[in-house]
Structures are given as C-alpha cells and as structure tokens.
Amino acid sequence: MFMATVDSSIVIISMPAIFRGIHLDPFAPGNISYLLWMIMGYLLVTAVLVVTLGRLGDIVGRVKMYNLGFVVFTLASVALSFDPFLGGSGAMWLIAWRVVQALGGSMLMANSAAIITDAFPARQRGMALGINQISALSGQFIGLILGGLLSAWDWRAVFWVNLPVGIVGTIWAYRSLRETSARTHSRIDWWGNLTFAAGLGAILISITYGIQPYAGHTMGWTSPKVLAGLIGGAVLLVAFCVIESRVEQPMFHLALFRNRAFAAGNAASLLASVARGGLQFMLIIWLQGIWLPLHGYDFADAPLWAGIFLLPLTAGFLIAGPVCGWLSDRYGVRFFTTGGLVLFSLSFIGLLLLPIDFPYWAFALLIMCNGMGSGMFSAPNTSAIMSSVPVTHRGAASGMRSTFQNSGMSLSIGIFFSLLIVGLANRLPSALSAGLQSQGVPAATAAHAASLPPVSTVFSAFLGINPIDTLLGPSGVLPTLPAHNRAVLTGKEFFPHLISGPFHHGLLIVFAAAAAMGLLAATASLLRGTPGLRPDQTTPVDKPAGEPADRRS
Structure with a gap:
C-alpha cells in the first residue's frame, strides 16, 4: 500500500527531471496536457477501477487479485524506467505505462483492506487497518521527498525504486498469503461495471480538462467537451444505480448504503479526502513559488526542499494513525473519527491566519496537527467501514472505500485549483x-x-x-x-x-473551503450509527452465521 500510494505523488516532484530527460518543454503549446495527465492519470485509474477489482476479489479470491496486482505493478515499473522515446512520444509512453501501473496499484488497494479484515479479529482490526491506512496516506507525502532525492540523481530512478519492493513482495505474496475467506460464486455484472467505470471516468477526465485553459478563458469549465463529460458521466452513474438495484448479482450492493456506519464513514472519507488533496497541492505551490525563494532557495532546488519542509505533516500521520487505531479497538471509533476531523479543520483555520511569509515553527505545528487529525480519523474510520459489511462483500466494500478516497483526491485538484486560479x-x-x-x-x-x-x-x-x-x-x-x-x-x-498578494487571496478561499469540508466530514462522522451493526440487527455483520467471532488466518 505504501508503494502504491508513493507512486501517486513521486512523479509530482520529479516532473522537471522527467521532462528534461525526455527533452520535452511542458510549457510549449499543447504540452500542458502531458503534464496534467502524468499527474492525474494514475489517480483517475485507481479511482475508477478499485470497486470492480474489489468485487472480482470477492469472486475469484482476494489473495489471487492482490498477488496479480504485485506482478502488474512491478512489470509496469520496469517499462516506465526504460522509456525508449523522446518528446511527446516519450511522454505518451510514460502516461500509458502509468495507467498500467495504476491498474496493479488498484488491485493492491482494492483487496489489501479486505484481506486484513479477514485475517484479524474485531478487537485487533483497528490497529491492523490503521497501519495499512497510514502506510497509504504517508506514502503520498514521502513520495514527494523520494521524488526529489531520486530525480536529482536520475529521473529513471523514480521508477527503479519500485523494483526491489515489487520483486520481493511478489515472491513473498505468492509463497505466504493464503485465502481465508470463502469465495462468492457469481457472474460478473458487466453492465454495472461498464456504467460505473465510464461514468466516474468521464467526470474525472472532464475535471482534468476543466482546469486547463480553453478558448481564451483561464479554465475550461465552459468547454462543450467538459460539460458533456460532466453531464454524461452523471447520467451514467444514475444508470449504474438503476442497474445495480435490478440485477440479480450486482457489482456492488447499494443496500450497503442503508447501513449508517458504512454510508456515513464513506461520506466523511470523501469530504476529508477532498480537503486533504487540496492541502497537498496548495502547500507545495506556496512553498516552492513563494516561501522557499524568499528564504534563499533556488527555484530548481525548491521541489526537494518542499518535500522536506512538509515532513511534519507525514510525522503527524505516522504518530496518530496506528495509536488511534489501537485505541479505537478499545474505546470505539466515534470520538477519534469526529475529533480527528475537528482538529483537521482547525488546522486549516490556523493556516488561514498565517502571513504569506510565515515563521516556519508555526507552519510546522499547524501541518503536524493536520496530519494528526487525518491519522486520528483515517484508521478508525476504515476499521468501522470494513467491520460494518458482511464478509462476502468485503472486497467490493473495500473497493468502494478506496474509490471515495481516490476520487476525493482527483476532485480536490479540480475544485481547489479552480478556486486558486479564480483568485x-x-x-x-x-x-x-x-x-x-x-x-x-x-x-x-x-x-x-x-x-x-x-x-x-x-x-x-x-x-x-x-x-x-x-x-x-x-x-x-x-x-x-x-x-x-x-x-x-x-x-x-x-x-x-x-x-x-494575489496568491494569498486565492489561498484564503481554498483553505476556507477546505475547513468547511472538514467540518462537514466531522458532522457526517458524528451521525454514524454503532459501527459493525446493521440498523435491523444487534450483532455484528462481519462474520457469517456460525463462524467464531475471533477467526484468525
């Protein structure tokens, strides 16, 4: 999970070295699309495919899908590091193999939480899923530092770093992991899969083009192509809901959203992910474009130092996540999820009050609080979501949880980038x-x-x-x-x-919106029911009838 999410951010910092390596000017006419797709392509694929791949894990076996994900991820990393082309062709090679790499990463994301939920009893699940979730979230920020360090040596090293983990992980997974859950024998819901992938894909692709200039406008939200994609994607998602409510064996059981713990947990996760994704990009631009140059750093060195100066954010994740996951096993999730989101939102308000040329200690304290708030929320929330669904639907539920989280990242880029550009x-x-x-x-x-x-x-x-x-x-x-x-x-x-001055004006709009989303997420979290219970039950649904409560793998 750590490596899968490292690759969603490692390329961001490595972009200058990559474009120099393939001899491509990202600011030449028409080339900005390469830049955006290098960033957004990975996020888009992982958002769209995780539900489908999670459901396939329920059908053919979660470990089998997880192991295949390791193989695909590793082979794509090899192909990325041996780009044989230059210019636009070189960029297209990287974008295409990033999509394949994201397919492997999606297999890992979709099934890892379900495998852990199968393997651990309820009293240890928060800690186990906490480590998994914080590994994923911290990977997004550690990728920024790794990208800066490795690209300074050789841009291809950004992709080489995956190879040892991929090779060892593939061998270890095939030798050690065993299926611990019964497979669900059912047919693949082709229409449900197609309408979901096409609908969500159309919306996220439209967002990618919406933040690009169009016909003399600063952004492309008035483009017929963008509007058609947004409207068409929404229609396809409505069709997906209709299909899933009528087919005998749906890709995803929408009835799971009647479970208040599942629905509220995913709503809170989506809103928090939108706010967190916007934070990452805004802080990088703030540091690289203003603060670091004002403090004597060259623009060329700013990407690496931005990752280093953001380390308190990662530290907050790593400190709070496993600890709060363990504590939530003992004391319940609601205090940690809601309290974490309140701390998360307050940190945005604190960032609003900072001057543009801030004292670093204040900045570091605020982003550490932001990371701790995210860590307090993420691990217990994941445990509550996964414990609230029947064992036969854990793969699809894990995929839907990842979809909300990854879609939030893509949406945040569109929302907050647009707000900043307007400012x-x-x-x-x-x-x-x-x-x-x-x-x-x-x-x-x-x-x-x-x-x-x-x-x-x-x-x-x-x-x-x-x-x-x-x-x-x-x-x-x-x-x-x-x-x-x-x-x-x-x-x-x-x-x-x-x-x-202009940037600070845009930043105020962005952080105010992020704080509002964080508080909405806290409200959704507060409204969750008793985790692990369906509204019509008084016993947990995380095991089939007759199965011991503390089943271990």
Missing part, C-alpha cells in the same frame, strides 16, 4: 503588468505576459522553474534589458513578492 485571475494580471514595467519591460510585452493564463505561472513554480523565465522567455526581451533589471527579474525575490 489569481482577479488580481495577478494588474500586479504582474505593473511589476514587469517597473523593471523596464515594454508595456506591450508586460501586458501580453499578464494576459497569459495563471495556470502557466502556477505550474512553473510547481515544477521548480522561475515563472519569469516562462513568462518572458519566448518574447526574447530578457537579454535586451539592463543587467540590473535582468538580475532583479530572474532573482529569488521578485516573483514571490509580486505574486504574494
């Missing part, structure tokens, strides 16, 4: 035009640079490139300016000071 679009052009002209840039050139979509400016900082190089490089103006003005424009402080 920048209102204030950045005038600040940028005035700032460039004050350093001798001709008015026409400054006006043109200011009219470019803010997404280019944001992605420049995100990739460790001085945005002024991206804005003025194609015009050829920089070499003609006096040496003093050129040094100021390309220095470490000009752009951060220029963008601080």
Whole structure:
C-alpha cells in the first residue's frame, strides 16, 4: 500500500527531471496536457477501477487479485524506467505505462483492506487497518521527498525504486498469503461495471480538462467537451444505480448504503479526502513559488526542499494513525473519527491566519496537527467501514472505500485549483503588468505576459522553474534589458513578492473551503450509527452465521 500510494505523488516532484530527460518543454503549446495527465492519470485509474477489482476479489479470491496486482505493478515499473522515446512520444509512453501501473496499484488497494479484515479479529482490526491506512496516506507525502532525492540523481530512478519492493513482495505474496475467506460464486455484472467505470471516468477526465485553459478563458469549465463529460458521466452513474438495484448479482450492493456506519464513514472519507488533496497541492505551490525563494532557495532546488519542509505533516500521520487505531479497538471509533476531523479543520483555520511569509515553527505545528487529525480519523474510520459489511462483500466494500478516497483526491485538484486560479485571475494580471514595467519591460510585452493564463505561472513554480523565465522567455526581451533589471527579474525575490498578494487571496478561499469540508466530514462522522451493526440487527455483520467471532488466518 505504501508503494502504491508513493507512486501517486513521486512523479509530482520529479516532473522537471522527467521532462528534461525526455527533452520535452511542458510549457510549449499543447504540452500542458502531458503534464496534467502524468499527474492525474494514475489517480483517475485507481479511482475508477478499485470497486470492480474489489468485487472480482470477492469472486475469484482476494489473495489471487492482490498477488496479480504485485506482478502488474512491478512489470509496469520496469517499462516506465526504460522509456525508449523522446518528446511527446516519450511522454505518451510514460502516461500509458502509468495507467498500467495504476491498474496493479488498484488491485493492491482494492483487496489489501479486505484481506486484513479477514485475517484479524474485531478487537485487533483497528490497529491492523490503521497501519495499512497510514502506510497509504504517508506514502503520498514521502513520495514527494523520494521524488526529489531520486530525480536529482536520475529521473529513471523514480521508477527503479519500485523494483526491489515489487520483486520481493511478489515472491513473498505468492509463497505466504493464503485465502481465508470463502469465495462468492457469481457472474460478473458487466453492465454495472461498464456504467460505473465510464461514468466516474468521464467526470474525472472532464475535471482534468476543466482546469486547463480553453478558448481564451483561464479554465475550461465552459468547454462543450467538459460539460458533456460532466453531464454524461452523471447520467451514467444514475444508470449504474438503476442497474445495480435490478440485477440479480450486482457489482456492488447499494443496500450497503442503508447501513449508517458504512454510508456515513464513506461520506466523511470523501469530504476529508477532498480537503486533504487540496492541502497537498496548495502547500507545495506556496512553498516552492513563494516561501522557499524568499528564504534563499533556488527555484530548481525548491521541489526537494518542499518535500522536506512538509515532513511534519507525514510525522503527524505516522504518530496518530496506528495509536488511534489501537485505541479505537478499545474505546470505539466515534470520538477519534469526529475529533480527528475537528482538529483537521482547525488546522486549516490556523493556516488561514498565517502571513504569506510565515515563521516556519508555526507552519510546522499547524501541518503536524493536520496530519494528526487525518491519522486520528483515517484508521478508525476504515476499521468501522470494513467491520460494518458482511464478509462476502468485503472486497467490493473495500473497493468502494478506496474509490471515495481516490476520487476525493482527483476532485480536490479540480475544485481547489479552480478556486486558486479564480483568485489569481482577479488580481495577478494588474500586479504582474505593473511589476514587469517597473523593471523596464515594454508595456506591450508586460501586458501580453499578464494576459497569459495563471495556470502557466502556477505550474512553473510547481515544477521548480522561475515563472519569469516562462513568462518572458519566448518574447526574447530578457537579454535586451539592463543587467540590473535582468538580475532583479530572474532573482529569488521578485516573483514571490509580486505574486504574494494575489496568491494569498486565492489561498484564503481554498483553505476556507477546505475547513468547511472538514467540518462537514466531522458532522457526517458524528451521525454514524454503532459501527459493525446493521440498523435491523444487534450483532455484528462481519462474520457469517456460525463462524467464531475471533477467526484468525
């Protein structure tokens, strides 16, 4: 699980080295799609396929699907590291094999929680699932550091790092893991699988294109293609619900959502995932584009140092997750899930109050509280969700839980990135035009640079490139300016000071929305019923009739 989620973030920090390695300019016309698909493709596939693969695990065996996931994941990592092409063809090779890698990662994600739930009795399940869940969440942030370290040596090492774990894990899994649950003999619900995958896929793909510039607009939400995808995807998901309520052997039993513990736990997970995903991207842009350059770090070194300065966030996960999972086995989940989400939301409010050039100790304390809040919530919530469903549906339930979590990450990029761009679009052009002209840039050139979509400016900082190089490089103006003005424009402080006001305005909108989502998640968590019980039962549903309560593998 750790490696599967490391790969969802390791590429983010490694992008500059990858694009240099395949000789591709990400800011050339039409190339920004490569950049977005490199990030979003993995998230999209893992969001769409985990329910289907979890249900297949119920039918053919969870261990069998898990082991196959190791093989696919490892082979895709090998193919990624031996990209034979350059330019756009090289980027397409990486995107295609990232999709295959995500297929293997989805097999691991969909079945790991179900295997652990089968293997551990209820009194130990919170601790076991806590370790699993925190491994997954911490992988998203440790991937940022690994990406920075490995890409500084060789961009292909970003994919080599998977090989030892993949090879050893594949051999170990085939030798050691055994099926501990009875298989469900049923037919595959083809129409349910197709409508779910196509509907959710259409929505997430539309979000990917919605945050790209379109026809002179800063974003593409008015594009007919985007609107058609969002509406068509919603219609297909409605069709999926109709199909699942009528077929004899559905892909996913929608009746599980009548279980308040299952429904509330997944609703809270989705909202928390949206808020957490937005935090990751906003903090990276904040650090790389403003704070680190103001404190003397080169733009090229900023991606690595951003991962290092975010370590308190990962530490919060690692401290709170297993401990709260263990405590929830003894004292119940509601205090930890709801209390964790309240702490999570309060940390966003604290970030709202920080100045743009913050003292690091305050920033570190707030993001550690954010990580601890997520850790307090995630492990007990996963245990409550998995304990609330019958044993025969654990694979599908685990897949649905992962779908909510992974979809939240994709949705967060669309939601929070759009909010940030809206905030920048209102204030950045005038600040940028005035700032460039004050350093001798001709008015026409400054006006043109200011009219470019803010997404280019944001992605420049995100990739460790001085945005002024991206804005003025194609015009050829920089070499003609006096040496003093050129040094100021390309220095470490000009752009951060220029963008601080507009960016802070957008950041306030983003963190306020994240805090609101966190509080909504806390409300959903508070409304859960008694975990492990169906509304019409007084005994847990996590074992078939006649099965011992504390079955071990």
